[in-house]
Amino acid sequence: MSIVKVYNVIGIMSGTSMDGIDCSYIKTDGVNFVSIINENSYKYSQNYRNKLKKIIKYLNNIKSLKEKQRIKKFENIVTNKFIQVIKKFIKDYNIKHSSIDYIGLSGQTVLHDPKNKKTIQLGSCKKIQKKLQIKIVGNFRENDIKNGGQGSPIGAFYHQYILNNYSSPAAIINLGGIANICYSHKKELIAYDLGPANVLIDDLMYYFYKKNYDKNGNKAINGKLDKKLIDFYKKDNFFKLNYPKSLDREYFKKYFNQLKKLKNNNAIHTASMMTIVCIDLGLKLIKKKINELIITGGGRKNLFLIKVLKKQCKNKGINIVLIDNLNFNGDLLEAQAFAYLAVRSVRKLPLSLPTTTGVKKPTLGGILYK
Ligand SMILES: Nc1ncnc2c1ncn2[C@@H]1O[C@H](COP(=O)(O)OP(=O)(O)O)[C@@H](O)[C@H]1O
Ligand SMILES: [Mg+2]
Incomplete structure (x- = not known):
């Protein structure tokens, strides 16, 4: 009998409400074991929330994809916010870097257009990985969309x-x-x-x-x-x-x-x-x-x-x-989900099904940045 490995993972979530970033540090095998260690929500300031609202308004008013690709200029703002919050979470709970196998990061959704199979989550996993020196699993929706899914709901x-x-x-x-x-x-x-x-x-x-x-x-x-x-x-x-x-x-x-x-x-x-x-x-x-x-x-x-x-x-x-x-904190469930999905991604287990996102067949997802 092989023993399934349990990973220590931080899940990071910021939803469409744009109220803040939720962080959950859990132990999981991505299947039937989950143990929650620490978790917290970090609320956005009004100033930051207004900035995000402006970005969303801008992105929804531009038509061509070329222009949408210019969103990169906004991405730094969001990336830096993720870095700042993750660092704070790790410090607040005294989590050792060596005790974090992965961070599962959903990114900040600023555009979701299932009809045209486009979804944009801001936050550069590559930059966050470089700065924190922790492996990141991100881009959970990309492969789903490539395989005919809507990229959502992904959890x-x-x-x-x-x-x-x-x-x-x-x-x-x-x-x-x-x-x-x-x-x-x-x-x-x-x-x-x-x-x-x-x-x-x-x-x-x-x-x-x-x-x-x-x-x-x-x-x-x-x-x-x-x-x-x-x-x-x-x-x-x-x-x-x-x-x-x-x-x-x-x-x-x-x-x-x-x-x-x-x-x-x-x-x-x-x-x-x-x-x-x-x-x-x-x-x-x-x-x-x-x-x-x-x-x-x-x-x-x-x-x-x-x-x-x-x-x-x-x-x-x-x-x-x-x-x-x-016994689950309803403010942090989706953050737990992204930690769980990160492990599924690493273990090459599917994230989506024809009956969840409309993908053609059970589909893997997530990209590992290391
Ligand atoms: N005490 C409360 N009373 C009513 N609504 C609340 C309360 N606390 C949070 N909410 C609602 O929940 C939203 C945040 O929910 P959340 O699950 O974080 O959504 P998302 O995943 O979209 O960020 C807030 O924008 C607000 O509308
Ligand atoms: Mg929220």
């Missing part, structure tokens, strides 16, 4: 690892900037994006209140639903698409332009109900019985969202469980 195998604890059919919904779902039962693994979870709410909070998010859902609770707008939203073509499917932060921008015309809290309430709608419509696509729905990501702290979701799911016979009740 499904980690979610499956968690779902393996359940004998009855269960799914994980990640309420990040964008919501995605991962269903796993008896070897079957399905994952796809559902729609915006927090991006619309966050953008409206900034528009009306110069705040980054609706803390605990307090504004949504005090608003009223705009029935006409939500009925219009339900008819969006994205919801009609079958899985696999993924989504760009900008796709739902048109609704932001409608929502901002409403009264402040009514806009935030309606945007929050849009999140509920995309979960409801997304669940219908699965056409499978789900007993447990596990919620992770920052949106699980939005008490309004969770209250409405619990009520709706109760009627469908689905039990809502917050990931924290399974």
Whole structure:
């Protein structure tokens, strides 16, 4: 019997919410062993967040690929931020360099255009590796896209690892900037994006209140639903698409332009109900019985969202469980996922499947920088 090696890996994640960089130091074999050692989120300053927003706006307004390739000039800003945060994490937890086998780094997504098979994550693994002198596994999505996948959602195998604890059919919904779902039962693994979870709410909070998010859902609770707008939203073509499917932060921008015309809290309430709608419509696509729905990501702290979701799911016979009740920190799950994926990459195990990203066959991913 061969003994499978367990690696010490730091996973680094910065999602579409652009709220900060999450770091998780774990021991894992990339299959069925994970032990979390240290983890923390490092929040972005408002200044840095505004810089990222400007980069995204710029990239989404330019049409030609040639111009998009000029993004390199922005990349240094993001690369330096990663270096700064990783150094701080290592120092804060006194992690020895010799006790880090790899860093798994997702990069900062600034553009995701599945229709044209393009996705851009900023952050140069090569430069980070050179500066820190630690092996980096990055570019997790590139090979998937080359093989006909959408490059997203890429963390499904980690979610499956968690779902393996359940004998009855269960799914994980990640309420990040964008919501995605991962269903796993008896070897079957399905994952796809559902729609915006927090991006619309966050953008409206900034528009009306110069705040980054609706803390605990307090504004949504005090608003009223705009029935006409939500009925219009339900008819969006994205919801009609079958899985696999993924989504760009900008796709739902048109609704932001409608929502901002409403009264402040009514806009935030309606945007929050849009999140509920995309979960409801997304669940219908699965056409499978789900007993447990596990919620992770920052949106699980939005008490309004969770209250409405619990009520709706109760009627469908689905039990809502917050990931924290399974002893995982829901703010750091995706960082853990990239550490786990780094080991899968090194061990030449697939990262994506036809039923997760739409790739033609089980596909390896990630590039090792050493
Ligand atoms: N206390 C809270 N109340 C309501 N929403 C919250 C709270 N904390 C975080 N969030 C939401 O979660 C988002 C961050 O979630 P996260 O899982 O980090 O997403 P991403 O992976 O896109 O970065 C924030 O932008 C915010 O919308
Ligand atoms: Mg985040």
